[in-house]
Amino acid sequence: MSDIIECRSLCFNYGDGDSKTSVLNNLNFKVETNEKIAIVGQSGCGKSTLLNLMAGLDTPSEGEVLINNINISNLKERQRTELRAKNLGFVYQFHHLLKDFSAIYNTALPLLINDVDKNEALKKAENILKKVGLENRITHKPSELSGGERQRVAIARAMITEPACLLADEPTGNLDEKNARDVLDLIIELNNNQNTALLIVTHDLSIANKMSRRFDLTDGSLNER
Secondary structure, three states: OOEEEEEEEEEEEEOOHHHOEEEEEEEEEEEEOOOEEEEEOOOOOOHHHHHHHHOOOOOOOEEEEEEOOEEHHHOOHHHHHHHHHHHEEEEEOOOOOOOOOOHHHHHHHHHHHOOOOHHHHHHHHHHHHHHOOOOOOOOOOHHHOOHHHHHHHHHHHHHOOOOOEEEEEOOOOOOOHHHHHHHHHHHHHHHHHHOOEEEEEEOOHHHHOOOOEEEEEEOOEEEEO
């Protein structure tokens, strides 16, 4: 297996001097092809910060992050954005759909932004919306969809580029128990079918137990269980 994401001696601090708060301490971690990993920790422990660092959305205080063996700290912002778009997909607790766009356009957006032919992008969006069970909802706007359906659109949008790794930050945290279970099963199914690595950060052990590896984030360090 090859490394999709690698963190080397990663540190992240807030503030300076006496007011400095350490969030992550000398953290080393890898995500390899096809892995299913859960990072578990209580709210405020740094899970989302770690995810943002791995995606190049935040800058580490020390250490480095590599995506496909490329040190993202050495890239200009546009290059970093392009590398992220080609390799990573994102699903968050809140769907972040554009309210004035239909499900199919929300799903196609990553392709349209990257100048993929409109007809090709919409066809691919339609196909993946069928895979997530929304073939009859493609023209509906977010306000016309249930919470579970909105999250399914968000998953379809994240997977439409066939990313090497899907990063999910509490992806079921805003859903009821049934929708949460259905959405998690869908993420795992797409992960298996597209050979995409999956990294979920969560405080929910029932989610973590469905992954092949689990790490606990405590006191700024990752410990595999």
